[in-house]
Amino acid sequence: MLNLSNYRVADDLFEKYPLKTLDAMLRPDAGRALGRWMLFFLLLGVVVMFFPWRQTIIGEGSVTAFTPRDRPQTVQNAIGGRIEKWNVQEGQFVKTGDTLLVISDIKDEYFDPNLGERLDEQLDAKQGTRTATQAKIRALNNQIAALGDGLVVKLNAARNKVKQANFKVKADQADLVAQRKNYQIALDRLERFEKGYRDGLFSLTDLESRRLKVQEDQAKVVSQDNKLNVSQQELINARLDLTTIEADFQEKIAKAQSDLSSAVSYLAEAGGEVAKLRNKISSVDVRQGLYVVRAPQDGYIVRSFKTGIGETIKEGESIATLQPDNPSLAIELYVRAMDVPLIQRGRTVRIQFDGWPAIQFSGWPAVAVGTFGGEVTVIDAVSSVNGKYRLLVQPKPNKNDPPWPEQLRVGSGVYGWVMLDDVPVWYEIWRQLNGFPPSLKEEPTEEKGVKK
16 A cells, blocks of 8 residues: 655655756657757758859959059159259149159259250251251262263363374375385386386486386385374374273262262261250250159159158159049959859949948848949959959949948958859859859840940
8 A cells, every 4th residue: 555645755855855957857748849940940941942042253352443544653753863852742632743843963964054055056066067068069069060071071072083093094094005006106117117228218317217216106105104103103092092081080070979978978977966966955955844753643642752852863763652633443353263254244243342341141142231332344364463363343333232432542452242143052052062163054134235
């Protein structure tokens, strides 16, 4: 039989000393509740796996200017010199043409304060030399023309003399032939007279007269022969004179042409020196204008690389950095090479600027807070030094997107997400686990009509 008193004692002890461990133990109905919750979360996870997820390509970079003329530039001096005066200070706004600093020349060839007048005097002297040389060239041309005319006259006279000598030789030759005929006739007659004398037909006086006639004809033949030799020698001399005259005139003409070539060469040299002096005069005038370094465009002096008065600077050396006013801002993002083929111009980009708090859900950009919109406008054709490719992103006009902050400065850090296509969540998880690049099914609607 059970003792009821023992149960009463046990109940009193439990009431006086309760067991917390026993109270913490799960009741049989708690397991069913846990199972229901697990089943709910499992079904929820399966449903979430089929939610659309926007694929993105992440990049980081900085704020820059879209056009090169709006980017920070260094102001350089065109000539070397010594700093004499600074007209600006760092952070000051300057306009185009404002004086930044004044320098003085340090080259000894430009120390002469009257250098311009000296160069003008040298130019006048060289121009006078060139004028005199031009006059000499004209005189030599006239001399060559006169020598040519004189050569023609002399040659014609010498040729006529040769012709006359040639005619005289022919005439003397004909006379010699005639004298020889007469001498032969005289010999024949003398032979007949001697035979007639022996036969008694002629007297001794007639024979001696005929003998004298033969001697006279012989003398005439010898004289005519000598005369022919003289005529032939005169012909030779006339021909030699013709050659001598031609050679003398050719020598004189050649000398005049040589002098003319020298004068033309000297004229060209003088012209080159005149042009050189004019160039130097223009360079001096331009150089005097370069003693003042001016602002190339409106902007702010960010930083000066040279300080103090009296410091020497080289030509082409950077003096200060100028940030142009009101630059057309853009974002340069750097992305991996494997992601570049998936990006086209016109792709939407969500941007987070350093210093602006933001919450970004890359897969659901609609719920992002504090980000700004943009679109890809430039994709570099070559990679940068770090092996990544640069994208230039500009603001995208959208009434639902706030404009970029006015406080942005060139060089500020930026994070960006290039928006691609929608895929299921399970596909994105599978892609991330396998390290695959994002997929590209078709161009987004905002790219339709964009010229590739």
